[in-house]
Amino acid sequence: MTNKKAAAPDKWMGARDAAQVLSDKHKRPIPPKYVRRLSQRKNQPVRSKVVGDRVLYHRDDIGAATIKQRAATDANPDERA
Numbered sequence: 001m002t003n004k005k006a007a008a009p010d011k012w013m014g015a016r017d018a019a020q021v022l023s024d025k026h027k028r029p030i031p032p033k034y035v036r037r038l039s040q041r042k043n044q045p046v047r048s049k050v051v052g053d054r055v056l057y058h059r060d061d062i063g064a065a066t067i068k069q070r071a072a073t074d075a076n077p078d079e080r081a
Helices: 015-026 032-040 059-064
Strands: 048-051 054-058
Touching: 015 032, 015 054, 015 059, 032 054, 054 059
Parallel strands: none
Antiparallel strands: 048 054
16 A cells, blocks of 8 residues: 555645746746745645755645736836826
């Protein structure tokens, strides 16, 4: 009989791989640091687990994550009025 955790190592990925998946999905660069923030948010967090000195993120949660693009800010905010 196989162990469930050992049978599905492909369900988890590192921050760099998760960032690459999100970058491909959203057609813009997403840094690995942002993936770490996704796991800490309260609304729809990305599941994570610590293995040794690495943090792994659940592949299904990364695929389901939605990231809104920030509104572009003007160089000079005084000209808005």
